[in-house]
Amino acid sequence: MMAKSTEPASDYDIDDLRRRIRLILLLDAAESAGLTPLPILHLHTFAYMSNVLSPVWEVPVLEGKVLKRRGNPFYASLQYDLDRLVGIGVVLVSNVSHVLDEDQRWRLEGSYCLHRPFADRILQRIKAFEDEREIIHFIQELAYALSALSSEDLGRATTEDATYADPIIDVGNVVDFAEWENVNYSANAARHFERLLPSGARATQGEMLHLYVHHLYGRLQSV
Amino acid sequence: MSEGGTTKLGPWADDDFVGTVLAASAAGVDSDLPDEIRFMGGVAKLIRTRIAEAGDDTDPARPAVFLLEPTARTHRPDIAPKRAPMLDNALTAINGRLWFMSPVPVVGSYVELEDCDDDKLFRIVTDELQLGDVPAAIFDPRTAIPQLRLYRNGLGDPGTCEILRVDFVDVSLPRVFEIINRIYETGLVTPTAQEQAGKLWENDEKHWVAQDAELKVQLYLRMGLQGALLLCHVRSEEDIVSGRYDIAIMEVDPLDRSCARWHAILELKVLRTFGSRGGSYSDQDTRDRVESGVRQAASYRNEKGALAAALCCFDMRHENTGEECFSHVVDLADAHQVVLRTWFIYATCEQYREAIISSTEL
Numbered sequence: 270m271m272a273k274s275t276e277p278a279s280d281y282d283i284d285d286l287r288r289r290i291r292l293i294l295l296l297d298a299a300e301s302a303g304l305t306p307l308p309i310l311h312l313h314t315f316a317y318m319s320n321v322l323s324p325v326w327e328v329p330v331l332e333g334k335v336l337k338r339r340g341n342p343f344y345a346s347l348q349y350d351l352d353r354l355v356g357i358g359v360v361l362v363s364n365v366s367h368v369l370d371e372d373q374r375w376r377l378e379g380s381y382c383l384h385r386p387f388a389d390r391i392l393q394r395i396k397a398f399e400d401e402r403e404i405i406h407f408i409q410e411l412a413y414a415l416s417a418l419s420s421e422d423l424g425r426a427t428t429e430d431a432t433y434a435d436p437i438i439d440v441g442n443v444v445d446f447a448e449w450e451n452v453n454y455s456a457n458a459a460r461h462f463e464r465l466l467p468s469g470a471r472a473t474q475g476e477m478l479h480l481y482v483h484h485l486y487g488r489l490q491s492v
Numbered sequence: 493m494s495e496g497g498t499t500k501l502g503p504w505a506d507d508d509f510v511g512t513v514l515a516a517s518a519a520g521v522d523s524d525l526p527d528e529i530r531f532m533g534g535v536a537k538l539i540r541t542r543i544a545e546a547g548d549d550t551d552p553a554r555p556a557v558f559l560l561e562p563t564a565r566t567h568r569p570d571i572a573p574k575r576a577p578m579l580d581n582a583l584t585a586i587n588g589r590l591w592f593m594s595p596v597p598v599v600g601s602y603v604e605l606e607d608c609d610d611d612k613l614f615r616i617v618t619d620e621l622q623l624g625d626v627p628a629a630i631f632d633p634r635t636a637i638p639q640l641r642l643y644r645n646g647l648g649d650p651g652t653c654e655i656l657r658v659d660f661v662d663v664s665l666p667r668v669f670e671i672i673n674r675i676y677e678t679g680l681v682t683p684t685a686q687e688q689a690g691k692l693w694e695n696d697e698k699h700w701v702a703q704d705a706e707l708k709v710q711l712y713l714r715m716g717l718q719g720a721l722l723l724c725h726v727r728s729e730e731d732i733v734s735g736r737y738d739i740a741i742m743e744v745d746p747l748d749r750s751c752a753r754w755h756a757i758l759e760l761k762v763l764r765t766f767g768s769r770g771g772s773y774s775d776q777d778t779r780d781r782v783e784s785g786v787r788q789a790a791s792y793r794n795e796k797g798a799l800a801a802a803l804c805c806f807d808m809r810h811e812n813t814g815e816e817c818f819s820h821v822v823d824l825a826d827a828h829q830v831v832l833r834t835w836f837i838y839a840t841c842e843q844y845r846e847a848i849i850s851s852t853e854l
Binding site for chain 2: 302432435436454462465469474475480487
């Protein structure tokens with residue numbers, strides 16, 4: 270959680286700040302896992318996974334719903350914040366091009382990484398907050414887990430994700446796992462692994478994330 | 493999670509979760525440990541699994557070099573490492589390659605290494621790539637018993653090297669105590685030996701012990717034991733039917749995850765004269781803690797089917813009475829086959845120095 274300032278900020282400002290912080294944490298974790306520069310849709314997928322799997326680590330969900338698209342999840346607000354971070358020099362973009370997406374609309378394509386001289390100072394401040402350190406820990410482990418997927422598999426990971434790929438939700442509808450609805454198939458599936466280890470041990474939170482991604486990988490291969 | 497809990501799996505409801513667990517590595521189990529320990533342990537287990545999976549003569553008889561450098565940062569832009577996802581399934585050849593890895597070796601990027609002498613191998617990393625300062629490991633399949641050489645300071649410091657066998661690990665209690673002795677001597681014995689974030693004393697002058705001293709000791713031990721027993725999994729604080737064990741050391745068969753050997757259960761107790769706010773603990777409190785520790789160690793060992801159990805007491809009381817704290821439980825421990833050990837933690841360096849001098853005078 271962010272520290273409260275003396276002057277109460279509006280909810281909009283706080284949410285805005287949280288999203289930008291989340292973006293910086295995602296890109297930092299992606300770099301440690303060898304995933305950078307991260308293509309834009311991979312970044313949105315990673316952001317989605319960090320939302321839907323938050324309950325496994327018992328950290329707050331940042332955005333509990335997302336509009337279901339034909340391809341990957343795409344957060345308009347996150348993209349807006351990302352563009353702003355590029356604008357102020359905290360994030361670098363490379364391989365910029367434009368592509369026709371699954372909905373037959375043109376959009377910019379690019380790959381992102383942190384601009385360390387600016388981002389490191391922000392990260393240092395974020396790490397001073399204990400709650401944020403727990404979120405950092407979660408996002409880092411999730412990045413390690415997702416790094417096991419090939420670039421191609423990461424690009425289509427949500428097509429088999431237990432929540433996003435739920436056939437009951439049609440394209441164009443909202444995938445809601447933590448706003449009005451409280452059923453999160455992805456987190457449930459990850460937790461389902463807890464008592465399945467053949468050694469008789471209980472899976473840790475870290476193991477549950479890795480097992481979830483491993484299972485997702487198996488589904489992607491069988492498609 | 494509210495209604496339904498984990499039974500609500502949506503489109504995954506009919507999936508084979510057990511099959512996934514049997515095929516997956518134990519990645520993530522060590523997520524609370526430092527990157528370097530995770531990297532070294534991950535590489536050691538990866539090599540052992542690869543040898544078990546492919547035999548020891550499938551891959552070329554050339555060394556494999558692993559660098560804790562996930563982004564393949566390089567001073568040679570002409571080098572384009574090839575990515576190997578799902579590396580932990582051990583289906584990818586390892587030898588004869590230079591690997592760029594994250595702390596969790598579920599993926600790696602590699603470049604092929606030409607057949608070269610060892611000096612050239614080191615120079616590729618230290619001079620050409622200028623990565624001599626990152627933790628590294630070299631698997632050498634050319635020796636009679638294949639070795640993993642660990643360079644925690646990087647290949648730029650070749651003198652600091654630990655050699656590990658990947659075909660065998662000694663997890664007997666004497667070996668475990670030897671490792672704990674080293675952890676004790678380097679990280680626990682005096683206030684100055686302890687890390688700033690891991691101080692065991694609330695107030696060392698007054699002998700007030702930190703409230704979470706037991707948890708801190710557990711973390712010191714877990715890191716030290718995992719760092720030394722890289723082929724094992726050192727687990728902690730797991731809820732089981734008979735309670736919650738402190739530390740368990742286990743080893744999983746590289747080819748069959750359903751075969752696990754639980755080597756040892758360690759029950760930890762911190763003995764105190766004073767609590768963190770100065771409240772005093774009686775001798776009876778201490779005797780009760782020790783007796784409870786013996787019973788816990790025995791029952792956790794029995795439940796997990798572990799080979800051995802030990803009660804490890806970290807004595808932070810006023811006076812060092814050695815093994816006397818166990819005098820009332822010797823028979824009980826014998827009957828339950830629980831091994832007893834104690835380590836005395838000094839409140840001040842002066843007290844420690846005096847103890848060292850006295851022992852040498854004797």
